[in-house]
Amino acid sequence: MTQSSQKINMADVARAAGVSMATASRALNNDYGVSEATRRRVLAVAEELSYVVSPEASRLAGGDTGRVAVVVPHISRWFFAALLEGLESVLRAADLDVLLYHVDGIEDRHDFFHRLPARRKVDAVVVLAFPVGEEEQRRLELMGVTVIAAGGQHAPYPNVSIDDETAGRQAMDHLLFLGHRRIAMIAAVDPDQPDEVQPSGRSNAYYAALRDAGVPIDERLVVTVDWGGAQGADAMAKLLSQPEPPTAVYAHSDEVALGAIRTLRRAGLRIPEDMSVIGIDDHPVAELSDLTTVRQPVREQGELAGRMLLSILGGEDTDHDVLVPTQLVIRGSTAPPRA
Amino acid sequence: MTQSSQKINMADVARAAGVSMATASRALNNDYGVSEATRRRVLAVAEELSYVVSPEASRLAGGDTGRVAVVVPHISRWFFAALLEGLESVLRAADLDVLLYHVDGIEDRHDFFHRLPARRKVDAVVVLAFPVGEEEQRRLELMGVTVIAAGGQHAPYPNVSIDDETAGRQAMDHLLFLGHRRIAMIAAVDPDQPDEVQPSGRSNAYYAALRDAGVPIDERLVVTVDWGGAQGADAMAKLLSQPEPPTAVYAHSDEVALGAIRTLRRAGLRIPEDMSVIGIDDHPVAELSDLTTVRQPVREQGELAGRMLLSILGGEDTDHDVLVPTQLVIRGSTAPPRA
DNA sequence: TTCGGCAACGGAAACGCTTCCGAAACCTGC
DNA sequence: GCAGGTTTCGGAAGCGTTTCCGTTGCCGAA
Structure with missing residues (x-):
């Protein structure tokens, strides 16, 4: 059994390597002030003994x-998961551990900001794709650590995201260019978010595009639903x-667009002949559905946010806001309207 | 600024409450041996000072x-994300923090088991939806902590999952019941997993079902591809x-089924009139696609795995293997074959 | 009145590291 | 050969808790 390895500490390693704990520590941390030979010896002994420093002790004594x-706010939705995936990959590459906090619903969210379960446990917090209210900002401040955001809008923190309004315009302009004039919008809101902080760039784009095109606005063509495919269908x-x-x-x-398509199919309507449909995101199934x-x-x-965090943590200056570009992807669900 | 709150430690709290550190510690931890009055006083002071114990110090001195x-192995795929979501919710409800390790690809995976970055940092590890090789098991053992698995197959650890073969049989039996005899299988493998450990319950079901139905097997009807919609289309x-x-x-x-459907649509074939398609999982888009x-x-x-872990950590006995039932969901993509 | 027992509490020794500071050893150029 | 500088290294003081023991004070029983 390697059970015994559990009890090994740095003192053991130091002794076995014939150095002091100070030197052992420096060697293990790749610190300055240790000869190459000594370092190698210490590292070898550590490996031999299958020793790893106790993070608890290390952090207690040291710094971060x-x-x-x-x-x-969500894990199983593709957008959030993909964001998380990108973020995790760069953080872990930098040897930072990721503590995952899923705030599921408004109540859970309140609890998170109230109890601050991550307090004293982390060097930074990354807020993924949701707007932070003012009171919540004040709570976060209590943690006294760096905060950044990604995938969301109007964050008061260093932030990476897309420009929702531009994205919306790309979609709308495509439909307008095809010759559509009666264009509906299915707006999606996240029921888990307080209303006041909902971003509305994608909605703004709708109105702006129509205005610029000189198309009168018909409010009956705007439907707002909770986020989700079923709601899109409704x-x-x-x-x-x-x-x-x-x-x-x-x-x-x-997702909302796919729901809409299901309804259209059931109604016997053809896409894009009878109705054009456009979404936003390029969800993996969009390609499969020819959307x-x-x-x-x-x-x-996510990756960008990770790098941003790394450089902030490293004391470097970075852009406060990074906007990544979006791009129209034309597939088979849009076409000019029937004459 | 509440900046000063950063420096507060238990000694401060103890002093302010007029008790010793020992008592303060006991009060804060709801330990035995503190009068109700004292406990309340300590708690009040802590709240007042906005104090939280240092997890590092606490762990150093104490236990877990x-x-x-x-x-x-994946985050942005629905199945894994949903599993994670369930697991996280029960763990966090139990005040356990979740350290997320995404092993992306075979190389990353090797690195994970070799370096064991979670070593000495956790009380347990949960392996989500991938088979652990023997060598990897040996490495994991070095961590000296509880290990459980979820969503995967043939795990040597306490495990919760479905019975893949049964699930596959439910799908196949449905097709057979509808009268199909020429049934193809699109088998999906995860390119990120070593071949030897790939579970094959879903494949076994195909052969077993055909055999039981007395339908001769035509190997040309079996195509094996990497996991993914595009591969399903191919x-x-x-x-x-x-x-x-x-x-x-x-x-x-x-996902694979959806890819197949795209190809069928492009070929001008109707579903289910010209071809029936069945998948496994009930991915959210399956409903939207009438699959x-x-x-x-x-x-x-995920939740079940979380509870299982909790009870193991609590020293209770639990079932080693939990099998959750699967269920056929009939939608519009299957019908009897044309006469 | 005395004494055993118990609840409430305090002192202080770990826990395993990092890092400040100083000492020793080594090198450089003259 | 030596002053002065540069590396390399060790001693030891924390870091903020938990917990083992002991002590104190109180109550009821003898």
Whole structure:
């Protein structure tokens, strides 16, 4: 049994290597002031004894925790998961551990900011894709650590995200360019977020695009639903029940768009002949469903946020806000309206 | 500024409450041997001073770390994310912190088991949905902590998962019941996993079901691809290029099935009239795509694993293996073959 | 009144490291 | 050969808790 290895500490290693603990510590941490020969010897002994420093003791004595808290409102939705994946990869590459905090729903969220379970446990916190309210900011401040954000909007912290309004414009302009004039919008809101802080760039884009195109706005063509495919399906039904349905639908996300498509299919309508549909995100299934969309690089945003954090932690200056570009991806769900 | 709160330690609290550190510690930890009045006083002072114990110091002196490592091969795939979500929710409810380790690809995986970055940092590790090789088991043992698994197969650890073979049988039996005889299988393997440890329950089900139904096996109807929608699409194309294509397709997962459907649509074939398609998992988009599938409760598996871990950590006995039931969900992608 | 027992509490020794500071050993150029 | 500088290294003081023992004070029983 290697059970005994549990009890080995730095003193043992130092003794076995014939050096003091001070030197052993420096060697193990690749610190300055140890000859190459000594370092190698210490490292060899450590390896031999299968020794690893106790993070607890190390942190108690030394400085930072080597951990960062990541706060996410959802895990199993692709967007959030992809963001997390990108972030985790760069943080772990930098030997930072990721503490995952899923704030599931408004109550859980309140609890998180109130109890601050990550307090004293991390060097930084990354807020993933949700807007932080003012009171919540004040709570976060109590932690006294660096905070950055990714994937969200209007964050008061250093932030990487896309420009939602631009993305929305790319989608709308595509539909307009194809000749559509009766364009509906299925706006999606996250029921888990307080209303006041909901970003609205994707909605703004709708109105701005129509205005710029000189198309009058018909509020009956705007449906707001909770985020999700099923809700998108319902919204589409609502749109189809109107006396003068749209010829195209702009959905705030691909999932919502897919829901809309299901309704259209069930109604016997063909896509894109009878109705054009466009989403945002470029969710993996968008490609499988031949859905035209606006792509945003999600994993990259996570990675970028990770690098941003690393450099802030390293004391470097960085851009406060990084905007990553989005891009129209034309597939088979959009076409000019029937003449 | 509450900056000063950073420096407060238990000694300060003890002093302010007029007790010794020993008592303060006991009060803060709800330990035995403190009068109710004293405890309340200490708690009040702590709250007042906005004090929280230093986890590092606490762990150094005391026992466990209050953390558990979760190892996942993928994050942005729905199945893994949902599993993680369930697990995280119960662990965090039990005040355990979740350390996330994404082993991305075979190299990263090797590195993880070799360096054991979670060593000495956690009380337990949860292996999420991937088979652990023998050498890897040996490495894990070095950590000297509890290990459990979820969502995977044949784990040598306490485990919660579905019975893949049963799930596969449910899918196959449905197709057979509908009258299909030429049934193809699109088998999916994870390119990130070593071949030897790939579970094959879903494949076994295919052969067993056909055998039991007295249908001769045609190996040309079996296509094995890497996991993923695009690969499913390719596989379907391969199947369609045969002189005598199948009348139904059994895909190892919904994503793969969706890929197959895209190919079928592009080929102008109707589903289910010209071809039945069935998947496994009940991915959220399966509903949106009207895909018949075999549902497995994913989040629940994560939660179950969490509870299992909790009771093991609590010293209780638990079932070593928990199998959660799967269920056929009939939607619009399957029908009897054309006469 | 005395004494055993118990609840409440305090002193102080770990826990395993990092790092300040000083000492020793080595090198350089003259 | 030596002053002065540069490395390399060791001693030891923390870091902020938990917990083992002991002590004190109080109560009821003898």
